[in-house]
Amino acid sequence: xxxxxxxxxxxxxxxxxxxxxxxxxxxxxxxxxxxxxxxxxxxxxxxxxxxxxxxxxxxxxxxxxxxxxxxxxxxxxxxxxxxxxxxxxxxxxxxxxxxxxxxxxxxxxxxxxxxxxxxxxxxxxxxxxxxxxxxxxxxxxxxxxxxxxxxxxxxxxxxxxxxxxxxxxxxxxxxxxxxxxxxxxxxxxxxxxxxxxxxxxxxxxxxxxxxxxxxxxxxxxxxxxxxxxxxxxxxxxxxxxxxxxxxxxxxxxxxxxxxxxxxxxxxxxxxxxxxxxx
Numbered sequence: 001x002x003x004x005x006x007x008x009x010x011x012x013x014x015x016x017x018x019x020x021x022x023x024x025x026x027x028x029x030x031x032x033x034x035x036x037x038x039x040x041x042x043x044x045x046x047x048x049x050x051x052x053x054x055x056x057x058x059x060x061x062x063x064x065x066x067x068x069x070x071x072x073x074x075x076x077x078x079x080x081x082x083x084x085x086x087x088x089x090x091x092x093x094x095x096x097x098x099x100x101x102x103x104x105x106x107x108x109x110x111x112x113x114x115x116x117x118x119x120x121x122x123x124x125x126x127x128x129x130x131x132x133x134x135x136x137x138x139x140x141x142x143x144x145x146x147x148x149x150x151x152x153x154x155x156x157x158x159x160x161x162x163x164x165x166x167x168x169x170x171x172x173x174x175x176x177x178x179x180x181x182x183x184x185x186x187x188x189x190x191x192x193x194x195x196x197x198x199x200x201x202x203x204x205x206x207x208x209x210x211x212x213x214x215x216x217x218x219x220x221x222x223x224x225x226x227x228x229x230x231x232x233x234x235x236x237x238x239x240x241x242x243x244x245x246x247x248x249x250x251x252x253x254x255x256x257x258x259x260x261x262x263x264x265x266x267x268x269x270x271x272x273x274x275x276x277x278x
Contacts, residue, residue, distance in 0.1 A: 015149020016186060022118040023065035023085030023151065024209075024239070028264045031187075031239035033153075033211055034058050034246050034256065035067040037089040045247060052076045054247055059084040061253045062260035064239075065118070067153075070107050073115055081116065087153055088112035090141060091123035091134075101128035101159040105137045109144040119186075120145065121153035126176060127160035135183070142184035153211070154185035155241075170198040177206035189213055189241045192232055199235035209238030214245035222249045229259045239263065 024031035036054060039045050046053070055066055055076045065085035068076070073086060090112070091103040103123045112120045122141050124134045138154065145152040156176035158169075170193045180188035189211045193199045203210050212232045218224045225245035232240060240259060249255040 013146075013149055016145075016151050019085075019118045019149070020151050020186065023087060025064060025264050029209075029238065030263045031064040031209070031211065032062070032256070032260050032263055033065045033067060033087065033189075033239060033241040034063050035089075035241060035243040036072070036247065037067050037069050038243060039072065040069055040092045041094055049075070052080075054252065055080045055084075057253050058246070058256055061256035062264075063256050064260075067121055067241075067243075070111055070115055070117075073117075078116065085118040086116060087119045087121050088115065088117040089121045089123070091121070091137070091155075093123075099129060101125040102130045103134050103137075105141070109141060109148050109150050113148065113150065117150070119151040119153055121155055121189075123155040123157070124179075125157050125159035126179065127158055129160065131160070135179075138183050138185075145186075146184065151186040152184065153187045153189060154180040154183070155189040155213075156180050157191065168192065168194050170202050173202045174205045177202060177208065177210065181206060181208050187211060187238070191215065192228075196231060196235040199232065199237060203235060203237050211239040211241040212237050214240065214242035217244045217248050221245060222251060222255050225249060225255050226258055226262075230262055233263060 036051060051072050052075060058066055059080045063084055065087050067087045067089050070088050073088060090105055090107045092106040093103045103125060109120055122138050124138050142152055156179060158172045158176060168191050173190050173193055176190055177188050185208060187209045192212050192215065193202055214225065214228060225242060229240055246252050246256050
């Protein structure tokens with residue numbers, strides 16, 4: 001279980017340690033990440049300025065980091081990153097592909113550093129027909145990150161025809177976390193196992209900080225996101241990686257700010273009235 005706020009300092013090299021502190025809360029050792037890389041996969045998330053608007057809102061809400069593709073990041077005011085970290089996503093695939101589980105590299109670590117990234121992320125679908133290529137890409141980026149002192153977030157998923165209903169199985173998640181650890185990631189993003197108890201077992205099997213994905217949004221996104229976030233955090237994981245459960249919420253600021261307070265001030269419970277913030 002990830003409990004030490006000094007993880008970045010004690011486990012990582014100088015450059016990684018400094019950059020890890022920019023994408024997490026040093027006092028709590030936890031992080032709230034909001035991925036906004038979905039537009040490559042599914043199309044625009046809003047109007048032309050949606051990324052700049054969303055990032056501004058998330059920074060004001062206390063989000064620790066956002067995930068963007070490098071091209072989209074260029075359309076965001078750099079001032080928004082004065083209080084929030086930038087993770088540049090290096091993997092891509094679309095819903096128009098003949099192979100929905102395929103992911104390819106579309107950038108490198110140096111590309112990300114040139115636009116001011118604090119970390120990079122890669123997506124690996126274990127069990128897919130292109131698993132071999134995705135693992136090779138993971139290894140390549142992991143090496144670049146070690147050389148350049150850049151933290152690597154591995155987004156690990158069980159996908160493909162043989163996986164069936166296994167993606168949330170704790171044993172499957174433990175295996176994914178082990179792959180991320182062995183191939184050199186600094187953080188790992190996993191699906192939720194379904195219960196705090198089983199997610200705690202997953203966290204206890206992995207030396208890396210685990211950020212748990214929110215999954216697809218359900219009806220009444222705002223309330224669902226807060227309830228799910230509180231449940232996941234009770235397992236003792238290092239953080240949340242909520243995308244659609246934040247940016248598709250009726251009030252993204254209220255959801256993100258409440259999740260941040262729940263994460264970094266556990267004694268404070270989420271208030272439904274906070275969702276009424278304009």
